Amino acid sequence: DSGVTQTPKHLITATGQRVTLRCSPRSGDLSVYWYQQSLDQGLQFLIQYYNGEERAKGNILERFSAQQFPDLHSELNLSSLELGDSALYFCASSVGGDGGSYEQYFGPGTRLTVT
């Protein structure tokens, strides 16, 4: 158990809908990262938040947005969902994140299925 929690574990929704994925980082970690993993693919970095502020942005679509709250949990919002958005979405956390490489600890993921 990495200490990172994600909810829900599974989510099935229809095209055009909007969903919110939630992540709680390990105790003491200030950074939260979101990744997308499509079937049998590698991990694509979406976005990072550090202590409530956006720190780095990867290949995140404009239909997706995220935020990190004062208690450091984070939410990833996916809107106008398309079939191609079906994937595993992982959250990771690390102690630092203000530059450099930090060891990231991953949650169990949310499997999103868009029908």
Add this chain to the structure above:
Amino acid sequence: GQQLNQSPQSMFIQEGEDVSMNCTSSSIFNTWLWYKQDPGEGPVLLIALYKAGELTSNGRLTAQFGTTRKDSFLNISASIPSDVGIYFCATSGTYKYIFGTGTRLKVLA
């Protein structure tokens, strides 16, 4: 964009055999991380490398950060069935937090 290429893509090995896989990049990085992912679960950090030429061990795992800082390898000695999974190398750079294409390992008992 920046990319990490892993080889081999997949491999079948017999239980007890040693395994070697590597990760290469066209860019220089200052950190290399190795993760293992079991099906349907999140990646788990195995080894972190912060110094070029550094050789680091974690049980049966050994990893090294190449002196060119453009590559890294991971060795697993005396493989066991629970070594099955996908192994990813990772690093950070301008495009932030890049993961390799993965090496899928299957162990035959």
